[in-house]
Ligand SMILES: [Zn+2]
């Protein structure tokens with residue numbers, strides 16, 4: 001039986017909480033709410049969208065408070081920052097240190113994380129970069145997700161046949 005979206009989100013939250021408990025990381029109610037809002041979004045979420053998402057539960061939260069919660073979530077690998085969007089996505093492998101590549105759909109904004117250190121290793125071993133230590137890697141590919149690509153192909157063929 002397929003798990004529903006809500007169950008899937010609940011599982012990710014439970015996993016993050018277990019990870020936090022295991023490593024003595026304090027997932028305060030605010031940090032948890034920020035994380036839950038990012039998990040619930042299919043697209044990268046910006047800080048101001050997070051402020052809006054928190055309003056029903058918390059009222060007006062100062063932006064610095066949200067930024068501090070985001071810094072915590074980033075530093076401990078709960079979320080990644082999508083540089084090109086100035087926004088955040090939930091990590092698909094909390095608790096496993098990794099580099100990631102991101103596929104970002106220009107149509108609907110859906111963002112897929114592809115974890116893997118292979119690309120960073122390959123780059124640092126390539127002759128021009130030889131010996132370079134990668135400390136931070138940002139690889140963001142823009143394009144169309146499968147759904148948007150199909151939709152754009154079918155609208156293109158519809159207009160071609162019209
Ligand atoms: Zn990740």
Ligand SMILES: [Zn+2]
Nearest residue numbers: 105108145148
């Ligand atoms: Zn799309």
